[in-house]
Amino acid sequence: MTQNACNCAPEAKRVDLSLLEPVLAQYAEDDGALIPVLQHAQGLYGYLPLDVLREIAEKRSTPFSEVYGVATFYTQFHLMPRGKTVVRICQGTACHVAGAPAVTRAITDELDVSLGETSADLNFTVEAVACVGCCGLAPVVVIDEKVHGQVDAGGARKLARVLRAEASR
Amino acid sequence: MIAPDTSTPRAAYEVRVCAGSACVANGSLQIAQRFEEAIARNGLAGSVRVIKTGCHGLCARGPVVVVGPDGVFYPAVDLDAADRIIVSVLGDREPVEPLLFRESPGADSIARYADVPFNARQQRIVLRNCGVIDPESLDSAFAAGDYVALSTALATMTPEQVIEMVRDSGLRGRGGAGFSTGMKWQLARAAEGDLKYLCCNADEGDPGAFMDRAVLEGDPHAVLEGMALAAYAIGASEGYVYVRAEYPLAVKRLRKAIADAEARGLLGKDIMGSGFSYSVSIREGAGAFVCGEETALIASVEGRRGMPRPRPPFPTTSGLWNRPTCINNVETLANIPWIVANGAEAYAAIGTGNSKGTKVFALTGHVHYTGLVEVPMGLTVREMVHEIGGGSSSERPIKAVQIGGPSGGCLPASLFDTHIDYDALASVGAVVGSGGLVAVDKSTCMVEFARYFLAFTQDESCGKCVPCRIGTKRMLEIVTRITEGHGQPGDIETLERLGNLVRSTSLCALGGTAANPVLTTLKYFREEYEEHISEKKCRAHACGALSTYAVIPEKCKGCGVCKKNCPVNAISSVIKEQYTIDPDTCVKCGICEAKCPFDAIIRV
Ligand SMILES: Cc1cc2nc3c(=O)[nH]c(=O)nc-3n(C[C@H](O)[C@H](O)[C@H](O)COP(=O)(O)O)c2cc1C
Ligand code: FES
Numbered sequence: 047m048t049q050n051a052c053n054c055a056p057e058a059k060r061v062d063l064s065l066l067e068p069v070l071a072q073y074a075e076d077d078g079a080l081i082p083v084l085q086h087a088q089g090l091y092g093y094l095p096l097d098v099l100r101e102i103a104e105k106r107s108t109p110f111s112e113v114y115g116v117a118t119f120y121t122q123f124h125l126m127p128r129g130k131t132v133v134r135i136c137q138g139t140a141c142h143v144a145g146a147p148a149v150t151r152a153i154t155d156e157l158d159v160s161l162g163e164t165s166a167d168l169n170f171t172v173e174a175v176a177c178v179g180c181c182g183l184a185p186v187v188v189i190d191e192k193v194h195g196q197v198d199a200g201g202a203r204k205l206a207r208v209l210r211a212e213a214s215r
Numbered sequence: 216m217i218a219p220d221t222s223t224p225r226a227a228y229e230v231r232v233c234a235g236s237a238c239v240a241n242g243s244l245q246i247a248q249r250f251e252e253a254i255a256r257n258g259l260a261g262s263v264r265v266i267k268t269g270c271h272g273l274c275a276r277g278p279v280v281v282v283g284p285d286g287v288f289y290p291a292v293d294l295d296a297a298d299r300i301i302v303s304v305l306g307d308r309e310p311v312e313p314l315l316f317r318e319s320p321g322a323d324s325i326a327r328y329a330d331v332p333f334n335a336r337q338q339r340i341v342l343r344n345c346g347v348i349d350p351e352s353l354d355s356a357f358a359a360g361d362y363v364a365l366s367t368a369l370a371t372m373t374p375e376q377v378i379e380m381v382r383d384s385g386l387r388g389r390g391g392a393g394f395s396t397g398m399k400w401q402l403a404r405a406a407e408g409d410l411k412y413l414c415c416n417a418d419e420g421d422p423g424a425f426m427d428r429a430v431l432e433g434d435p436h437a438v439l440e441g442m443a444l445a446a447y448a449i450g451a452s453e454g455y456v457y458v459r460a461e462y463p464l465a466v467k468r469l470r471k472a473i474a475d476a477e478a479r480g481l482l483g484k485d486i487m488g489s490g491f492s493y494s495v496s497i498r499e500g501a502g503a504f505v506c507g508e509e510t511a512l513i514a515s516v517e518g519r520r521g522m523p524r525p526r527p528p529f530p531t532t533s534g535l536w537n538r539p540t541c542i543n544n545v546e547t548l549a550n551i552p553w554i555v556a557n558g559a560e561a562y563a564a565i566g567t568g569n570s571k572g573t574k575v576f577a578l579t580g581h582v583h584y585t586g587l588v589e590v591p592m593g594l595t596v597r598e599m600v601h602e603i604g605g606g607s608s609s610e611r612p613i614k615a616v617q618i619g620g621p622s623g624g625c626l627p628a629s630l631f632d633t634h635i636d637y638d639a640l641a642s643v644g645a646v647v648g649s650g651g652l653v654a655v656d657k658s659t660c661m662v663e664f665a666r667y668f669l670a671f672t673q674d675e676s677c678g679k680c681v682p683c684r685i686g687t688k689r690m691l692e693i694v695t696r697i698t699e700g701h702g703q704p705g706d707i708e709t710l711e712r713l714g715n716l717v718r719s720t721s722l723c724a725l726g727g728t729a730a731n732p733v734l735t736t737l738k739y740f741r742e743e744y745e746e747h748i749s750e751k752k753c754r755a756h757a758c759g760a761l762s763t764y765a766v767i768p769e770k771c772k773g774c775g776v777c778k779k780n781c782p783v784n785a786i787s788s789v790i791k792e793q794y795t796i797d798p799d800t801c802v803k804c805g806i807c808e809a810k811c812p813f814d815a816i817i818r819v
Contacts (some may be wrong), residue, residue: 080518080535081501090540119520119677120501122460139423139620139653142667151809164357176504176671178461179425180237182274182586191463191736193240199814 061095070105080108080116084123093124129164129171131209133157136186138177144184148199150174153187156206169213227262230304230547233279233346235270236425236464243267243278246297253301256648264646266355269433271346272587273333276316280326281346282778283308287529290316318605333584336603340573341426341549342589345433350468353475356436362481364555365440368447369489372555377448378404381551383559385571390416390507390544391622391649392724393637396551399541403449403530405540413451413493414516414535414542415442417458417465418500418507421620422671424651426575427545428800429587431458431465434549435472439495441548443482444555446493449541450540455498457512469497504621504675508723509542511677522677523723546575546650566592570636570647580616580653583608590635597631600654606791611656615740619648622728623667624735625661644735646728660757661740662747666694668732686717689732700760700803702748759805762818766794770815777807777816 069086073079083102087208088094094117103110116121135150154160157170164171180186182196187202194205231248232238237545250265270336271279276290280300287310289300296314303311310589315324316331325331339345349355356362368377382397403411415438419427430438442454458466473495476482484492498516505511506521510524513535515521534540550572555561570592576599578587583605590599596616600606617625618635624645626633633639637647655664673687690713693706714730714737721727737744746752754763766777776782785800786807796807808816 078516078518081515082498085499085501094532113519116518120503122500122502137422139617139651139667140585141423143580143653143655143659148814151805152814155809156812175461176420176740177422178236179419179428180240180274181423181425182237182277183240183576184579184585186240193236195237195240196367203812 058140061091061097063097063101066091066098066101068104070102080106080113081120084113084117088123093127096125099125125167126164129159130169131213132173132190133206133209134169134173134175134178134179134188135161136176136180136184136188137174138181138184138186140177140181140184141186145198146185149185149187149197150200152199152202156203157210170209173201181214216807228264228283228304228308229242230263230265230283231271231346232265232268232279233271233277233278234267234350235274235345235429236462237270237274238277238279239464241277242293243739245294246280247293248484249294249297250301251303253298257304257305261586265317266349267351268347269345269350270342270429270587271328272337272429272589273583275585276315279346285326286328287326288316288331289314295606304791316488330666331774332605333588333603336594336598337589338573338591339589340553340562340565341430341437341546341575342433342587343553343668344437345429349433350433350435353436353472353479356434360556361434361436361552362440364552365443365447365481366487368444368555369487369491374404374448374450374621377444377555380559381448381554384554384562385559385566386547386550386554386562387570387637387647388544389546389550390542391619391646393647396543396547398513399531399543400448402529403451403492403541406532409538410453410538411449411451412433412456412535412538412540413442413446413449414512414540415456415545415548416507416509416512416542417462417545418504418512418674419459419462419545419649420507421622421649421651423653424577424620424649426577426587426650428459428462428465429575430545430549431462432468435465435469437549437552438469438475438545439472439476439482440544441551442495443493444484444551445541445543445548445675447491449539451541452494453491454493455535456495456517457498457500457506457516460500461500466497466499473497475481504671505677505723505725508725510723512542513540520677522679523725525722544649567634567639569635569638572600573652574635574647576635576650578604578652578654581608581611581613581656582606582654583659592636593634593639595632595634596626597680599635599652600631604654606732607654607656609656609658611655611658614657615655615659617653617655617664617668617732618651619646619731620651621672622646622724622731623648623651624731625664625739626735627739630739632813639646644666644731646731658755658757660698660753660755661736661743663698663755663757665732665736666691666698669694669729672729675730676725680726682717682720683722683729686713686721687726687729689713690717690730692747694733697744697747698753698758698760699748701752702744702759704748706748707741707744708736741742755808758801758817759808760816762803763798764796764801764803764805764808764816765819766796767815767817768793770813772813772815776810776812780806780810782806 103113387393511521511523530540778786
């Protein structure tokens with residue numbers, strides 16, 4: 047048999063599936079809990095590797111297609127590794143009219159990552175978020191968990207430069 | 216019956232620091248800590264108390280601090296200001312004049328929060344305790360009257376009486392559809408089933424709206440009490456709160472509130488010794504706008520892809536796990552305890568014809584005061600924008616408002632005397648919706664604005680039904696090409712035809728309303744579409760491909776990044792280190808604007 051040549055998502059090291067056990071045990075009785083299980087799993091691994099999805103499907107006796115279907119339906123779930131720092135640029139209405147497009151241009155340019163992508167060195171993920179509920183502070187950029195309000199294009203560049211400097215240290 | 220214990224001693228003097236999401240982002244927790252430390256240092260922990268409250272509303276001027284029984288208001292408090300306020304609080308308690316709110320620099324100060332023009336027209340029912348109580352303390356909620364209505368209803372009212380009261384109050388669902396809450400409860404009560412669910416829809420997906428978030432963060436017990444009352448009325452024994460994933464603080468406070476309420480017997484088995492049981496769990500959403508739609512929400516709670524299904528059967532007949540399920544919005548539920556406590560007539564006395572009570576709006580965009588406002592139904596758009604919002608925040612006049620988010624419509628300034636209630640807005644093609652209200656000035660291109668909303672709904676379309684999946688896609692392609700300068704004659708008519716088709720044939724209201732932003736801008740701002748198509752002109756300079764780019768000499772540092780990146784060599788330095796763009800060569804790609812590290816390139 048020829049070796050499988052597909053190399054599009056090389057999983058550098060195999061994931062440790064034993065981490066999943068307590069999560070699976072916690073929700074074993076709850077048929078409707080696939081989404082919380084995936085949320086916990088993503089909390090453990092940072093993203094949802096295919097092996098993890100397979101394990102969840104098997105242990106919960108749910109077809110893999112269903113698990114995969116759910117994991118790909120919701121924007122919160124990520125099937126690829128994410129950057130160490132996640133920059134989320136609000137594209138909600140308030141932020142949009144207050145200048146989110148210019149903020150987006152500045153950040154994606156400065157970090158050299160397009161919206162929705164992760165940098166090759168896995169330092170940054172830049173993504174859009176539709177309103178974080180801080181519309182009074184528009185435009186808003188959320189870096190990891192911290193909310194930065196009233197960011198204009200210049201301020202966005204500064205934030206991004208700080209991030210780049212921190213990453214290269 | 217055990218009445219809630221409301222005898223907790225209240226500190227003599229209260230310093231309320233806003234701990235809503237926006238103020239926290241502005242550093243309000245550090246401010247609160249500063250106060251607490253100073254109070255402790257001076258041994259005054261017994262007589263002065265710092266309360267970390269929910270949202271006060273005026274997010275744009277945060278962090279907000281409100282002090283003492285009179286509610287002396289300090290906007291935009293930093294650590295320096297905090298130190299000066301402490302001196303006053305610990306000393307003569309006179310307001311610190313220079314730190315008080317002013318409408319503009321040099322104007323007279325306004326000391327009390329209630330007197331700020333932003334608040335003058337407001338009437339707070341849903342937000343009655345937001346900004347007043349400590350949302351993480353059940354005692355604080357008790358002191359403000361939470362759970363009194365529940366205890367009264369359980370002791371003295373039948374479920375039918377509760378339903379009748381809510382129906383007579385005229386309350387309509389605040390989640391968007393505006394269905395009579397009393398009627399929905401009646402249907403759920405009448406439905407057959409030994410197990411019924413009462414769920415709270417806290418998905419709040421409308422981008423630019425944060426009413427539900429503020430309520431959950433500022434007064435979670437009001438929502439839980441509303442849920443318990445609703446559950447009692449319809450005979451439900453279990454329920455979920457479906458909260459949006461992007462609201463971590465709301466989830467945290469809600470989780471604590473549920474645990475606290477359960478520990479005191481206000482939720483769970485045999486509530487307050489009445490024999491009635493109702494338990495609540497939280498389900499966090501995973502980022503899908505369509506899950507706000509009730510049948511999609513049910514699918515999501517059941518652990519499936521959140522896709523809507525045709526109704527009937529309505530969830531009140533067959534919902535979660537095929538059991539009768541009543542789903543109500545956060546704001547709807549937060550109204551309930553007030554209605555039960557004050558009576559149907561008091562509620563029905565507020566508002567207009569078929570729109571009773573108050574509505575919370577998230578007022579944003581190009582107005583002076585952005586934030587959260589609760590007003591009686593029936594105010595005019597003009598009153599919202601000019602009296603509450605303080606008018607345009609730039610020198611450009613407000614040219615339009617968008618009401619109701621992606622399913623809503625855009626109204627031009629000529630219609631600003633329209634009353635904000637269900638019927639009046641429907642008659643001009645807009646909706647109350649969930650309560651997003653965005654005012655925009657002349658720097659917003661209405662075609663681009665419509666494209667923005669359509670891009671959102673198109674992206675969030677779950678793909679189950681053809682009109683929504685394909686129709687919104689085709690519409691988006693057309694609107695996008697118009698904003699990119701490739702609009703063709705006939706595009707407007709095609710958009711109208713497609714829009715009406717998508718509206719009338721989609722499976723759920725996501726598709727059913729997706730065309731509204733396009734259809735209303737076509738109706739009221741048609742000339743902007745025509746200009747884009749025939750003159751290749753965008754009067755707002757918002758559409759990059761229809762603008763001319765220029766270098767601002769004062770900002771240009773001569774780094775040359777723009778020249779290096781220009782794909783058509785349209786940029787040169789005429790004088791040394793000063794760049795200019797040749798409009799004839801420029802292809803308006805916008806790369807120079809994006810690349811300039813000094814924001815020295817503008818569109819003219
Ligand atoms: C696409 C779509 C999104 C919705 N999003 C929400 C939402 O975020 N919150 C909400 O309460 N209702 C939302 N709704 C309305 C719900 O389907 C439902 O009508 C509402 O939760 C009922 O509660 P109410 O009667 O108290 O308004 C949405 C509807 C649609 C079609
Ligand atoms: S629109 Fe950006 S926080 Fe709401």
